[in-house]
Amino acid sequence: MTSLTIATRPAARTIHSELTKVRSVRSTYWTLFLLVLASIAWCVSYCLGTVHQWPTMSAQDRAGFDATQDTILGLVLLGQLVIVVLGALMITAEYSTGMVRTSLTVMPRRGTLYAAKAAVFAAVSLVLSFVTSFGTFFLGRILLASTHAGASLSQPGVLRSVVISALYVEVCGLFAFGIGALVRNTAGALTLAFGFLLLLSELIRTLPVFLHNDLTRWVPGGDAINSMTATVGGQIPHTFSAWGELAVFAGYAAILLLLGAVQFARRDA
Amino acid sequence: MIEARGLVKRYGSTAAANDLSFTIRPGLVTGFLGPNGAGKTTTMRLILGLDYPSAGTVTVNGKPYAQLPDPMHEVGALLDAGAVHGGRAACNHLLCLAQTNGISRRRVDEVLGLVGLADVAGKRSRGFSLGMRQRLGIAAALLGDPQILMFDEPVNGLDPEGILWIRNLMRSLAAEGRTVLVSSHLMSEMEYTADHLLVIGRGRLIADCGMSEFIARGSGQAVLVRTPQADALGRAVTTAGASVSAGPGPGELEIRGLTQEQVSDLAFARGIRLYHLAATRVSLEHAFMELTADSVEYRAA
Numbered sequence: 001m002t003s004l005t006i007a008t009r010p011a012a013r014t015i016h017s018e019l020t021k022v023r024s025v026r027s028t029y030w031t032l033f034l035l036v037l038a039s040i041a042w043c044v045s046y047c048l049g050t051v052h053q054w055p056t057m058s059a060q061d062r063a064g065f066d067a068t069q070d071t072i073l074g075l076v077l078l079g080q081l082v083i084v085v086l087g088a089l090m091i092t093a094e095y096s097t098g099m100v101r102t103s104l105t106v107m108p109r110r111g112t113l114y115a116a117k118a119a120v121f122a123a124v125s126l127v128l129s130f131v132t133s134f135g136t137f138f139l140g141r142i143l144l145a146s147t148h149a150g151a152s153l154s155q156p157g158v159l160r161s162v163v164i165s166a167l168y169v170e171v172c173g174l175f176a177f178g179i180g181a182l183v184r185n186t187a188g189a190l191t192l193a194f195g196f197l198l199l200l201s202e203l204i205r206t207l208p209v210f211l212h213n214d215l216t217r218w219v220p221g222g223d224a225i226n227s228m229t230a231t232v233g234g235q236i237p238h239t240f241s242a243w244g245e246l247a248v249f250a251g252y253a254a255i256l257l258l259l260g261a262v263q264f265a266r267r268d269a
Numbered sequence: 270m271i272e273a274r275g276l277v278k279r280y281g282s283t284a285a286a287n288d289l290s291f292t293i294r295p296g297l298v299t300g301f302l303g304p305n306g307a308g309k310t311t312t313m314r315l316i317l318g319l320d321y322p323s324a325g326t327v328t329v330n331g332k333p334y335a336q337l338p339d340p341m342h343e344v345g346a347l348l349d350a351g352a353v354h355g356g357r358a359a360c361n362h363l364l365c366l367a368q369t370n371g372i373s374r375r376r377v378d379e380v381l382g383l384v385g386l387a388d389v390a391g392k393r394s395r396g397f398s399l400g401m402r403q404r405l406g407i408a409a410a411l412l413g414d415p416q417i418l419m420f421d422e423p424v425n426g427l428d429p430e431g432i433l434w435i436r437n438l439m440r441s442l443a444a445e446g447r448t449v450l451v452s453s454h455l456m457s458e459m460e461y462t463a464d465h466l467l468v469i470g471r472g473r474l475i476a477d478c479g480m481s482e483f484i485a486r487g488s489g490q491a492v493l494v495r496t497p498q499a500d501a502l503g504r505a506v507t508t509a510g511a512s513v514s515a516g517p518g519p520g521e522l523e524i525r526g527l528t529q530e531q532v533s534d535l536a537f538a539r540g541i542r543l544y545h546l547a548a549t550r551v552s553l554e555h556a557f558m559e560l561t562a563d564s565v566e567y568r569a570a
Contacts, residue, residue, distance in 0.1 A: 021365045
């Protein structure tokens with residue numbers, strides 16, 4: 001037990017220190033505020049639009065309306081872009097300011113420093129993305145009250161969709177964190193992360209249809225996100241199940257986090 | 270105590286540190302001297318484990334730096350005063366460093382007072398002047414009350430007041446029995462602060478000796494005279510065993526191997542008139558130039 005306490009103490013201290021770092025710069029608050037704002041703005045505009053159109057919608061359109069997906073999609077589509085910035089900056093800001101040399105001088109066990117950084121980012125972004133996904137879901141229910149089309153968590157797939165949306169945003173952040181550790185440069189990390197999240201799905205569209213259908217489940221974008229968030233209409237074609245798609249992206253993030261850790265430990269600071 | 274053995278760091282085909290072996294002993298201000306690009310910063314980064322050596326080892330108190338349990342209590346380092354997140358308040362910058370080594374918030378306030386930044390503790394360091402950033406870096410180095418302190422070019426770009434402050438700080442740290450390693454490319458700066466010198470040029474160790482020994486290693490004392498009878502005086506001092514060379518001005522001679530008094534006596538005995546007689550102290554700068562020139566010639570041959 002004693003040896004365990006001694007072994008975990010530097011880790012706990014480093015986590016404490018990383019938490020102080022995150023809390024003491026304004027960019028953290030701005031990014032997190034932007035993430036919440038974008039998610040809410042999406043939710044409000046979508047719901048108000050639906051409420052406005054509801055009286056004139058056909059029965060078929062009403063049946064196909066996915067209240068859960070439409071209210072929380074802002075977090076997924078816009079939030080992923082914001083969280084990517086925060087995740088990458090966790091690492092790249094240390095390099096661009098030179099702070100990493102100071103950090104490594106006071107905490108030279110690089111594995112511990114890297115893990116503490118990743119853990120603090122994961123915790124902060126997890127709390128925020130869950131609060132936002134549930135928050136926008138319930139906000140959407142209130143806004144849609146007049147239509148009686150609002151979803152409830154007990155309906156099939158709804159809780160799954162809300163939880164997976166939060167986890168997907170989390171995974172995108174960790175993905176960017178890993179890329180940040182690999183390229184050590186904010187612009188480079190963001191270009192790569194955005195390219196992967198936004199452009200790859202467009203690029204595979206140029207492939208023959210059968211190839212595209214084989215690849216789309218492995219690529220972030222419309223089909224995969226649809227599979228993770230949809231609660232009506234059954235399984236989306238050419239994709240894994242919702243959890244399966246999340247696992248694919250979690251796998252990518254894990255690989256990048258690991259490669260980033262190796263680089264962080266091996267290369268000169 | 271810092272010990273380097275056969276330390277080599279290569280970047281591509283150039284060696285920034287080339288087979289460096291030295292020991293930095295406690296209780297002294299050791300000056301780490303060399304021209305820009307000589308490998309001073311590289312060596313300090315190797316000591317701190319920021320860079321990995323291509324060959325050789327370096328230990329701090331007998332261990333590689335990365336294995337020190339709480340390094341801030343043993344070594345305080347200021348390599349680059351700009352290596353801070355400009356958006357973070359000074360006190361928070363120090364706090365996040367302190368927390369990794371279990372250092373209290375009270376100590377953060379204490380060092381802020383010590384370096385004279387207490388009034389701007391809550392301000393973001395982005396707006397700090399170079400001198401203030403330097404003080405912040407020194408505050409960080411002092412947080413753990415370490416026995417060993419390392420400063421890389423601490424007076425670079427500072428105003429005279431800042432330079433004086435750093436000089437006094439280093440002297441007082443050494444007076445408390447701490448080990449101070451301070452690098453500079455300003456030879457004159459070392460004359461005020463260092464007891465011991467490590468001189469490097471092109472990654473190689475050129476000298477590892479006391480300050481006075483280093484100056485003596487150069488050409489030593491010389492006597493500069495101006496006389497209308499340069500030929501006669503030249504003959505006289507050469508007979509007495511000294512060496513003579515032409516001085517910088519007309520009628521001037523530079524005499525080595527005799528003291529000022531001996532030259533005066535010789536001239537008086539021979540009836541040679543002297544207009545000017547002065548001992549010239551060979552400066553550290555001069556000694557350094559000669560030593561590095563040697564090393565360059567040696568490398569070229």
